[in-house]
Amino acid sequence: MEQPAQEQIVRFGKLLLNWYTENPRPMPWKNFSDPYTIWIAEIILQQTRVEQGTPYFERFIHRFPDLQSLATASIDDVLVLWEGLGYYSRARNLHETARYVFLELGGEFPDTAAGLQKLKGIGPYTSAAIASFAYGESIGVVDGNVKRVTSRYFNIEQDITSSRTSKFIQDLVNRIVQEIPSAEFNQAIMNFGAMMCVPRQPDCASCPARSTCRAYQLKKVDDLPYKSGTTIKKKRWINFGVYVNQGRVAMIQNKSSNIWKNLFIFPVIGSEKGLGSFLESSKKSKAPDLPLLGKMNWELSHRKLHLQFYLVDQPPTDWEQNGKIMMVESKNLENFAIPRPLRLFLNKISYNLSIKKSDDQ
Incomplete structure (x- = not known):
């Protein structure tokens, strides 16, 4: 796989920023820039749609407005508030990490993606999101939305579940945020994937990227991104x-x-x-x-x-x-x-x- 030219990726980044400015998406956590609130929002949104996660976020922040309140709560109190969201290991990891940061790190989160990723329950995506939104680190986020958008726009035909392809996309978005503020770009591409470049039947006719989108030009939108294998339940x-x-x-x-x-x-x-x-x-x-x-x-x-x-x-x-x-x-x-x-x-x-x-x- 060969990385696109710098001019091409900058054009892509600016295109998404323009779309993002013209299509605001109201989300309550966008008004916060502290790492604790961003962390809570990102963990809740894992495996959860924004519409479903929003009321949980609001209740959670109301009940646990800061790190200390979460760290000193019982795990049972946390699980009661989490009920219905599923993936309960997220709630257990939240509680454990809150206690660790509060008791062992003096209540201060690490201020880099690398440091954040050492905390339990915080992987590459969440660490990049917190680092860019709270600290302005120039690092791109890579989740399902980002993989879908980049695979289609740049015609990435390789399996997006492979570590090699994930690294390729991570390197690509990292190049973009060297030229464009990371917080704005990361939110823009995630919103674009959730609202415009959706998994099935995307609205390509009204997409501002269609004239330069390789998958659209090659009539491969429905074929990308490519995933190998299916998990058997x-x-x-x-x-x-x-x-x-x-x-x-x-x-x-x-x-x-x-x-x-x-x-x-x-x-x-x-x-x-x-x-x-x-x-x-x-x-x-x-x-x-x-x-x-x-x-x-x-x-x-x-x-x-x-x-x-x-x-x-x-x-x-x-x-x-x-x-x-x-x-x-x-x-x-x-x-x-x-x-x-x-x-x-x-x-x-x-x-x-x-x-x-x-x-x-």
Whole structure:
């Protein structure tokens, strides 16, 4: 692969800046320049659309307005606020990194991308975003939007999932931000990828870059970017036991290192090892001889979960697989971090089981 000429990449950068100026995208974190707020926004936006992430960002900053408030909070408080966003390791890493920066670094974030990348949960993209937006470092960001836009505009036909292609694109955008302010360019290319040069059916007819876009000229827009292979999601079957007594629901805090770590779940049925054993096995679990309350299919990035919920009239003795059983008052369930599918199931069955009501005493 040969890098484009400097004149070509500068023209590309200026074109995006002009588009960015004419097409503002309101985002609440754009009004902040401190590394803490930018860090929170960037972590929330990982694997999350801006429209979905905005209310979470606003609630998070309201609850944890600065590094100290996050560092001194409990992980349970953080997970409750994160509920529904998924990828809960992001929340755990946020909390751990906040504590480290507050306690070990005197509350000061590193001021370079290289230094930021040493912190847990901060990779090349996030470190570049914080360094450019908060400190003005001349470094380009590379995410899915950036790879798509550059692949099409410069006709990069190589696999964007390869480290070689990623480095090529990183070098390309780094050259651009030597000529153009990094914060403005980085925001411009990300917005352009999210609003104009979208994955499917981009609006090429009204795109200001079409006259110089190589993919458009070669009629290859739908073919780029190129990705090799497709991730096959593993199927997993999980049986949950739902025990309700006097308006209280049996829950355990999942200590498994798999999905939903530290979140509160129904105890699982049919395994002495708890949730972890279901996630390790690809075999469909045997249905217990219990009343079935409902079924639900739920997709994660790497798994297809087939969830089944059974009503039990008393807690089995082997239920404390990965945590101590807690009988939670229905009115207090909102204060616990519960995986999204289990929360939806609780909401669905709450009236039938009288979960929302305590005994009339």
